[in-house]
Amino acid sequence: MTALQMIVRNVRTTRLIIEMICVLALVAACGPGTGAAQPRPSPDQIAGGDSCPAVESQDLTFSGALTGHVACSTSTASCSTSPALPSLTVPLNARIGSNAVQLFIAFRFFRDNLTHDRLGTYAAGKLGEEHDSSNYGASLDGFGHWETPTPGGSMTLSTDDAKGASGTLDIKLALGAETIAVAGSWRCVRP
Numbered sequence: 249m250t251a252l253q254m255i256v257r258n259v260r261t262t263r264l265i266i267e268m269i270c271v272l273a274l275v276a277a278c279g280p281g282t283g284a285a286q287p288r289p290s291p292d293q294i295a296g297g298d299s300c301p302a303v304e305s306q307d308l309t310f311s312g313a314l315t316g317h318v319a320c321s322t323s324t325a326s327c328s329t330s331p332a333l334p335s336l337t338v339p340l341n342a343r344i345g346s347n348a349v350q351l352f353i354a355f356r357f358f359r360d361n362l363t364h365d366r367l368g369t370y371a372a373g374k375l376g377e378e379h380d381s382s383n384y385g386a387s388l389d390g391f392g393h394w395e396t397p398t399p400g401g402s403m404t405l406s407t408d409d410a411k412g413a414s415g416t417l418d419i420k421l422a423l424g425a426e427t428i429a430v431a432g433s434w435r436c437v438r439p
Contacts (some may be wrong), residue, residue, distance in 0.1 A: 327436030350407030373398035394421035
């Protein structure tokens with residue numbers, strides 16, 4: 249590997265880490281919403297917010313070690329795109345019992361040497377910086393660290409414009425020997 253390739257790889261890794269830290273900081277800053285108390289799901293059932301604008305509506309069904317349906321993120325479903333390193337990240341927030349959790353969907357187009365986000369269906373796998381890691385995948389944090397294994401199903405990016413993005417998932421998340429299936433559609437808006 250040349251020195252230039254090492255520098256590019258380190259820049260990409262640093263940028264991905266910074267993006268993840270920003271997303272986590274945003275989630276922590278948002279905190280719980282105000283208004284009427286929301287019913288708490290059981291410890292093995294995921295639930296989203298009670299309502300959201302139509303442009304942020306979700307239709308995600310969870311089955312397996314965790315069950316439930318998420319129709320709305322518990323906070324704004326904001327997506328981010330990085331033009332310098334083409335990628336799209338979609339953090340969707342929910343809760344399991346009294347725990348806040350986040351489903352994080354990542355399309356890392358730059359790792360396929362693409363110069364912009366591209367609509368299409370992608371094979372999901374384990375995210376990371378290793379040579380055998382996937383450029384497309386998801387994780388669920390706040391209830392352990394669940395991640396897409398390789399192979400992990402498929403992820404589709406259907407729309408992507410200045411207002412937001414949308415797509416579908418048909419993936420598996422794993423934590424040790426336990427698995428969760430996540431299927432349905434997602435949406436996010438750009439700030």
